[in-house]
Amino acid sequence: AQSVAQPEDQVNVAEGNPLTVKCTYSVSGNPYLFWYVQYPNRGLQFLLKYITGDNLVKGSYGFEAEFNKSQTSFHLKKPSALVSDSALYFCAVRDEGSQGNLIFGKGTKLSVKP
């Protein structure tokens, strides 16, 4: 069965420090991986995706994610966190065999303190 796991309910980081939000996946076919961010009272916003190619993907707002096939992981990273990065982050996978459906993790709340 396809699934996405975000093992941390919350991540706390001091402003200026690097941040990592973890995601692991399990799919039957080729994984197409996504990160979305949800700010308070807003809908989901696309951050970045991995379809094929370089394992390090760069996205919006200075975020990047590293695809690791052997570890089935797609962790979200940023070298220097901002207070404005505080939000809910969702990892998602779209299996090639599905009808374009996205399977989401339960989300990780990122809190960046000044």
Next chain:
Amino acid sequence: ETGVTQTPRHLVMGMTNKKSLKCEQHLGHNAMYWYKQSAKKPLELMFVYSLEERVENNSVPSRFSPECPNSSHLFLHLHTLQPEDSALYLCASSQDLSSFRDDGFFGQGTRLTVV
């Protein structure tokens, strides 16, 4: 704004009420989706429409009834809901079901509270 508009933004309804959620997109997309976001649970895909035809129904209770009258509009009709149905309901659209180039556009959601 993302191009996908949901109304209302907030809705409080009793368990015997009938209400509808509306989603509208003018992006020229052919596929539309309803998701449910509950606290501390993964996003759940509820319904998928492609070219106005329902292509997936993930074991959603019949008290939720979707309607897609045209490619730009998607409704979710609600009837005799339960308190556990309180959640954020997100609408999304994509160019088509198998377009991996398209990342999906989400609306801001309707925050539903069932009392």
